[in-house]
Structures are given as C-alpha cells and as structure tokens.
Amino acid sequence: MTIVQNPRLTGLACLRCDRRYEIADHTTGCPACxxxxxxxxxxxxxxxxxxxxxxxxxxxxxxxxVTLGEGGTPLLTDLAGVVPGIDVALKWEGANPTGSHKDRFSAAVVTRAAHAGYEGVVAASSGNAGVSLAAYCGRAGLRCEVAVTDDTPARVVELMRDLGADVVSFPRSEQRWEHTARYRDSTLMLPVTNFVVPPVGSSPFGIEGYKLVAEEILADRGGSAPEWVVVPASRGDLAWGVHLGFRELLGADAVPRLCLVEPFPRVAAVLAGADQWATFPGDTRVMPSLGGNLLAAQSVEAVRRSRGHAEPVDDESVRAETRRLWRTGFPLEPSSAAGLVAVSRALAAGRINPDADVVVLATAHGLKGM
Ligand SMILES: [Zn+2]
Structure with a gap:
C-alpha cells in the first residue's frame, strides 16, 4: 500500500495560540498551551x-x-414531519461502512499511522470509534487496541474483537484515558483519541477526515451553505472538523452556524459565563457517545467562531424521540436522535426560526447497539 503525503501539507498549528509545529504526532496537543x-x-x-x-x-x-468506501453519505431532504414545524435535512452518517461518522476519522488517522510507520493504534472508545478503528486497522494490516468501560454493550465489544481488535475493559471511564496515556511517547502504537485532562480532543490528522462532511454538504446543495448545522458533541472532534471544512471552502466569515448537542450543559454553560476548564456536572445513560464532564477548547471554539449555539437535551426526550424515529424508518442511535430533539427545543425557544435552513448530522446507525 503506497501512501502519498499531500505536498501542500506544511505542518500543524495550535487552534488557540497559532504556534506552528512540524508534521508529527503531537498526542497532547499544543505543548505551549x-x-x-x-x-x-x-x-x-x-x-x-x-x-x-x-x-x-x-x-x-x-x-x-486507507479506505473502506467511507463518505459520500446521503443528504436526505423532503422529510416533512421528521421534526414537526420545520423542514430539516439529514446527513445520514449511518451509511458509512461501520455505521458511523467515525469511519471518516479512522480512514484519515489509520492512514497517518501507517504512513508514519506505527505498528498500530490505541484508542479509548464508547463503541463506534473502536469498531471503526478495528475495521480500518484490519484493512491496513495494523494492530488496534481499544480501551472501553465495563458497561459497553457485549455485542459492541464482540464486534471490535471480530474485527481483530484487542479490547481492554475498565470499571471507570477515566481509566481508559490512563491506559491510553501509557502510549503517549510510544513509537510502536499511536494513541489517536484524547487522554489529556483537561481534554484536547483526538488526533488532528483524523479530524481532517471530518472536513469532508462540509465538502459533501456544499456539493449536494450546489455550493450553498445551510444556515445551521446541528452536531451531536462530546469533546467536539466532529464539530471542529466540520467547522474547519466550511472555513476552508467558504472563508471564516461565511461559515454556517453550528448547534452543538449535549446531554447536559457544558458548552451551553460556558456560553452563559462558566469557566471552560470547569467540571460540568451531569450524566447520561442514553447517549454514551456524548458523555463526559470536561470540555475541550475545540468544542467551545467551534461554537464561538461559527456564532453558534449549544442545546442540552435530556435522556427521557431522546429515548422517546429514538423510538419515534425507528417507527418512521430511521434507525438512529440515541446520540444521533439527540440532534432532532435539539432542533425541536431550539425551535420552541425561538433560537432557530421555523423557516431556517438546517442540516442535522445523523451521526450513527442504531443497529450496532441492539
Ligand atoms: Zn497553543
């Protein structure tokens, strides 16, 4: 497999302080920050x-x-009634090879790991990322080690193992990060997801893969940007990557506004004046992909720089919305259905107008969790 580095790639830059770095895997983000x-x-x-x-x-x-045919996912329109009172489009990321947007990240980051000569990658995952990385590492002939928590559904762990990953399980979520951190200076295994406290987010090479979501949305709409893009978020890898894509194609002043969807106020609390380095109280049983009590700077910046907004949604509403969507032919996982609950709430509160042009990222298929 021949992997060619883009000759125009010159290095990396910090999103906060703009310091420049050479092309390398800076696994703890900007050292100065x-x-x-x-x-x-x-x-x-x-x-x-x-x-x-x-x-x-x-x-x-x-x-x-390295590819398994990810991307090129459908932008579903004419969905009258999917969110009562507003006509939204769904970017159906469940159509990716392992059923989630994470395939875009995996394709990009596993390519990076193979090009840089690593034997494999290490990741902490709540499910989708681990399954996806396992598949792409299998394709590239790399090892894949996934750290999960003991409450990860057995079927999901089985999928990771069937795809060739080594799975290690821990009682507490932060122990996954401690495990991943052991590889921070490894030349054999590349940690590709966050292990820093407070978090920085995942590998910037992987996040580049999410820029293609922006490219595809614009292409499907003849170059016209939507007013809002609704993005379920935990530490903001997807939101930041989508923002970068729009910024590259449209310029910083013409990007769509991002609405980040979260299971309890985190970015919403920061926008209301809280310290972004605080610990945000809250828990979710229904949306494990969106959990976590700490924020990464990239989440806050994706919202601030897009003049966006953050919409907390509760477990009970998301559970009910997921059931409703499945019965109308959309088997979204609850963390994806959360985006449609967020639109309903923003509409009811007047934060999004009924005639607004809205694209919701439906991030993952729900069948995996069955
Ligand atoms: Zn910095």
Missing amino acids: LAEGAPANLECVYRPDGADRPAGRVEQPYLRP
Whole structure:
C-alpha cells in the first residue's frame, strides 16, 4: 500500500495560540498551551497555493488514504414531519461502512499511522470509534487496541474483537484515558483519541477526515451553505472538523452556524459565563457517545467562531424521540436522535426560526447497539 503525503501539507498549528509545529504526532496537543494549563488541539496547515486542487474540495493530509468506501453519505431532504414545524435535512452518517461518522476519522488517522510507520493504534472508545478503528486497522494490516468501560454493550465489544481488535475493559471511564496515556511517547502504537485532562480532543490528522462532511454538504446543495448545522458533541472532534471544512471552502466569515448537542450543559454553560476548564456536572445513560464532564477548547471554539449555539437535551426526550424515529424508518442511535430533539427545543425557544435552513448530522446507525 503506497501512501502519498499531500505536498501542500506544511505542518500543524495550535487552534488557540497559532504556534506552528512540524508534521508529527503531537498526542497532547499544543505543548505551549498544555504548559499554560489550557490544552488545545492542533490543526493541519497547508500551503495556500492549491491551484491543482479541484474547486470545492478540501485539503487532506494524505492523497492515497486507507479506505473502506467511507463518505459520500446521503443528504436526505423532503422529510416533512421528521421534526414537526420545520423542514430539516439529514446527513445520514449511518451509511458509512461501520455505521458511523467515525469511519471518516479512522480512514484519515489509520492512514497517518501507517504512513508514519506505527505498528498500530490505541484508542479509548464508547463503541463506534473502536469498531471503526478495528475495521480500518484490519484493512491496513495494523494492530488496534481499544480501551472501553465495563458497561459497553457485549455485542459492541464482540464486534471490535471480530474485527481483530484487542479490547481492554475498565470499571471507570477515566481509566481508559490512563491506559491510553501509557502510549503517549510510544513509537510502536499511536494513541489517536484524547487522554489529556483537561481534554484536547483526538488526533488532528483524523479530524481532517471530518472536513469532508462540509465538502459533501456544499456539493449536494450546489455550493450553498445551510444556515445551521446541528452536531451531536462530546469533546467536539466532529464539530471542529466540520467547522474547519466550511472555513476552508467558504472563508471564516461565511461559515454556517453550528448547534452543538449535549446531554447536559457544558458548552451551553460556558456560553452563559462558566469557566471552560470547569467540571460540568451531569450524566447520561442514553447517549454514551456524548458523555463526559470536561470540555475541550475545540468544542467551545467551534461554537464561538461559527456564532453558534449549544442545546442540552435530556435522556427521557431522546429515548422517546429514538423510538419515534425507528417507527418512521430511521434507525438512529440515541446520540444521533439527540440532534432532532435539539432542533425541536431550539425551535420552541425561538433560537432557530421555523423557516431556517438546517442540516442535522445523523451521526450513527442504531443497529450496532441492539
Ligand atoms: Zn497553543
């Protein structure tokens, strides 16, 4: 397998302080910001002379990525009644090879790991990321180690193992990060998900894969940006990647507004004045993909820089919405159905207008959790 690095990729930059770094796996984000107690992720930087890049396409760090056919997911429109009172479009990420948006991240980050000469990757996962990374590592001939919690559904753990991953399980969520952190300086196994407290987020090479969501939405709409993009979020990898994609194609002043969906106020609390490095109380049984009591700077920045908004949604509403959606032919996992609950709530509160042009990222298929 020949992997070619994009000749226009020049390095990485910190999203907070804009310091520049060489092309490498800085697994704890920007060292300078980490030392200041304000961890922040890096982003890939490309030479601006993209003349040989087709119009409407985002840059990617590698030109021949490891792929299982991810992306190109349908943008479903004419969905009258899916959210009563507003006509939304659904970007159906459950159509990806392992049933979630994580396949975009996995394709990009496993390509990076293979190109950089690692034997494998290590990740902490609540389910979708582990299944996805296992599949892409299998394709690339790399090892995959996934750290999960003991309450991860047995079927999901079985899927990871069937796909060739080594799965290690811990009683508490933070023990997954402690496990991943042991590989922070490894030259054999690349940690690709966050293990820093406070969090920085996942590998910037993987996050580049999410820029393609923005590219596809614009392409499907003839280049016209929606007003709002609704994104379920935990530590904001997807939201930040989608924002980067729109910024690259439209410019910083013309990006769509992001509505981050969260199971209890985190970004919403920061927008209301809370310290972003605080611990945010709250729990969710229904949306494990969106859990966690700490925020990454990239989540807050994705909202601030897009003049966006954060919408907390509760377990009970999401459980009811998931049941309703399944009966109308949309087998979304609850963490995805949460996006539609968020639209209903924002509509009822007047934060989104009934005539607004809204795309909801339906992040994952619900069949895996059965
Ligand atoms: Zn920095």
